[in-house]
Amino acid sequence: MHNKTVVIIGGGIGGLFAGAFLAKEGFCVTIIEKNTTIGGGLQSFVRFGETFDTGMHVIGGMQPGGNIYKICKYLNILDRINLSEVDDDCTDEVYIACDKTTYKIAKGKDGFINSLAAYFPHQRNELAQYVDAMIALTQELDLFYLRKPSNSIFSHSDDFYLSADKFIAKYISDPQLRAVLSFQNLLYAGEGDVTPAFIHAIISVLYMKCPMRFVGGTSQFADALAHVIKSNGGTVIAGDAAVQVHCENKSIVKCVTASGKELVGDYFISAIHPSAFVQLLQDKSAFPKAYRNRIDNINNSYSALILNIKLKSQSVEYFNYTGHYFNNADDVWKSPTDAAIWPNICLYMTPPAENQSKYASTMNIIAPMSWEEVLPWEDTTTHRRGDDYIGWKKEKAAAVIKAMEDVFPNLADCIENIDISTPLTIRDYYGVKHGALYGYKKDCNNLVQSRVPVRTKISNLFMTGQNHNIHGFCGVALTAIETCENIIGSNQILDNINND
Numbered sequence: 104m105h106n107k108t109v110v111i112i113g114g115g116i117g118g119l120f121a122g123a124f125l126a127k128e129g130f131c132v133t134i135i136e137k138n139t140t141i142g143g144g145l146q147s148f149v150r151f152g153e154t155f156d157t158g159m160h161v162i163g164g165m166q167p168g169g170n171i172y173k174i175c176k177y178l179n180i181l182d183r184i185n186l187s188e189v190d191d192d193c194t195d196e197v198y199i200a201c202d203k204t205t206y207k208i209a210k211g212k213d214g215f216i217n218s219l220a221a222y223f224p225h226q227r228n229e230l231a232q233y234v235d236a237m238i239a240l241t242q243e244l245d246l247f248y249l250r251k252p253s254n255s256i257f258s259h260s261d262d263f264y265l266s267a268d269k270f271i272a273k274y275i276s277d278p279q280l281r282a283v284l285s286f287q288n289l290l291y292a293g294e295g296d297v298t299p300a301f302i303h304a305i306i307s308v309l310y311m312k313c314p315m316r317f318v319g320g321t322s323q324f325a326d327a328l329a330h331v332i333k334s335n336g337g338t339v340i341a342g343d344a345a346v347q348v349h350c351e352n353k354s355i356v357k358c359v360t361a362s363g364k365e366l367v368g369d370y371f372i373s374a375i376h377p378s379a380f381v382q383l384l385q386d387k388s389a390f391p392k393a394y395r396n397r398i399d400n401i402n403n404s405y406s407a408l409i410l411n412i413k414l415k416s417q418s419v420e421y422f423n424y425t426g427h428y429f430n431n432a433d434d435v436w437k438s439p440t441d442a443a444i445w446p447n448i449c450l451y452m453t454p455p456a457e458n459q460s461k462y463a464s465t466m467n468i469i470a471p472m473s474w475e476e477v478l479p480w481e482d483t484t485t486h487r488r489g490d491d492y493i494g495w496k497k498e499k500a501a502a503v504i505k506a507m508e509d510v511f512p513n514l515a516d517c518i519e520n521i522d523i524s525t526p527l528t529i530r531d532y533y534g535v536k537h538g539a540l541y542g543y544k545k546d547c548n549n550l551v552q553s554r555v556p557v558r559t560k561i562s563n564l565f566m567t568g569q570n571h572n573i574h575g576f577c578g579v580a581l582t583a584i585e586t587c588e589n590i591i592g593s594n595q596i597l598d599n600i601n602n603d
């Protein structure tokens with residue numbers, strides 16, 4: 104037992120994974136979460152009698168031997184998670200509206216290549232080289248394979264520094280296939296000439312192997328991680344925000360909560376957006392001004408409009424894959440600020456229910472949206488945004504549904520009820536600046552600028568979560584290992600995971 108205490112601010116995936124690792128390694132952990140339910144992007148909620156997930160929809164690395172599978176085995180939570188695999192012959196469907204073509208992509212490396220080569224036979228060799236190049240890129244990231252960081256000074260390949268769109272174009276000559284291969288770009292808020300190729304490679308390789316979906320809501324994973332913390336003597340407090348963090352002599356001494364609790368610890372971990380954390384610091388000089396400015400000025404990823412739809416009974420057949428809508432092959436890398444082409448991208452799915460029947464009861468549609476869209480209401484709070492906001496939301500949702508009627512004819516008639524989230528919902532719900540889908544934007548033109556280390560200049564303060572390294576379930580879980588090993592020592596958690 105380390106007999107040390109750690110206070111973690113934020114009960115999303117980052118905070119919960121860090122808490123679970125440290126609790127298992129003998130630390131006394133306290134997590135403070137502002138929302139009444141833990142989980143952040145892992146949370147489920149009930150609307151119109153149906154369960155919807157707030158963020159997470161697909162998860163990779165959970166096949167036996169996968170990185171997240173091994174982590175869950177080490178945490179002993181595998182039997183608490185109910186996942187289902189997507190179809191072998193179609194993990195993802197890509198629909199390009201302008202020429203009304205549909206592409207179905209199969210599971211695994213061979214399935215991926217063969218299924219796409221069936222549409223683009225002249226590109227088979229290029230496809231094989233492209234997939235190998237993606238796998239090689241992921242090999243440059245030791246943590247992705249739960250390997251100890253290499254001791255040599257590691258220099259990355261030229262591909263590593265390319266943007267995702269340029270990386271695809273380097274290997275694939277057919278413009279239509281290039282567009283199809285961009286299908287997952289909403290899963291990392293991809294922007295042309297900006298998003299690094301290695302982010303594209305990690306997400307693509309992760310989901311190529313074995314994408315899975317949560318059956319019965321994502322909150323089961325948050326609950327499983329909380330169980331690890333509590334069963335090792337820790338505490339998870341929900342419904343009480345951290346409102347102040349006090350620092351003395353370059354060391355955090357306490358975190359004060361909205362209800363007046365004073366949480367003290369040997370170590371503190373910020374698992375919230377770094378800009379939000381800096382606001383909590385009472386002693387502004389605790390961080391150099393240049394650091395504070397940098398934290399505040401890193402661009403954030405784009406946000407989204409999210410439609411959580413309750414479908415009329417037996418109106419839409421359940422499909423066991425993720426759908427990706429593009430209005431035009433030329434617009435796949437355009438940012439959502441271009442009103443003339445919006446919605447140029449949508450992600451659609453019917454989440455699996457327990458005892459799933461032939462028909463879906465719910466559908467999620469996510470369309471990228473820029474923060475600028477909601478500027479007229481940026482000073483408002485939930486349920487008090489005014490009738491003009493409600494009208495605007497309905498108008499935007501109608502535009503998305505109209506676009507999606509290309510894939511699901513008469514979709515509007517199939518909808519019994521609809522809940523609409525906007526960038527304001529995401530900002531206020533997660534506490535993320537500008538409602539960014541995945542926190543900080545990672546920019547291949549300035550990788551150093553968009554990378555905030557997990558170790559800080561305050562001796563007992565560490566950071567974790569999607570703003571550091573890579574977002575998403577896998578990225579955040581792996582970063583939590585890095586954060587915790589900065590506290591307990593290099594490779595300790597990795598060794599325990601790999602020796603389990």
Ligand SMILES: Cc1cc2nc3c(=O)[nH]c(=O)nc-3n(C[C@H](O)[C@H](O)[C@H](O)COP(=O)(O)OP(=O)(O)OC[C@H]3O[C@@H](n4cnc5c(N)ncnc54)[C@H](O)[C@@H]3O)c2cc1C
Nearest residue numbers: 113115116117137143144158160161345534568569575576
């Ligand atoms: C719509 C959407 C769809 C997504 N789909 C996927 C997907 O399919 N697969 C995938 O892998 N990833 C997906 N992601 C990304 C993934 O959800 C995030 O990368 C991940 O949840 C980030 O985890 P986090 O712990 O860093 O942050 P968060 O989940 O945002 O957690 C931060 C937590 O801190 C809390 N908090 C904030 N301020 C305070 C405070 N002052 N005091 C106490 N608590 C505070 C928040 O309430 C929140 O619970 C999606 C995200 C979104 C928004």
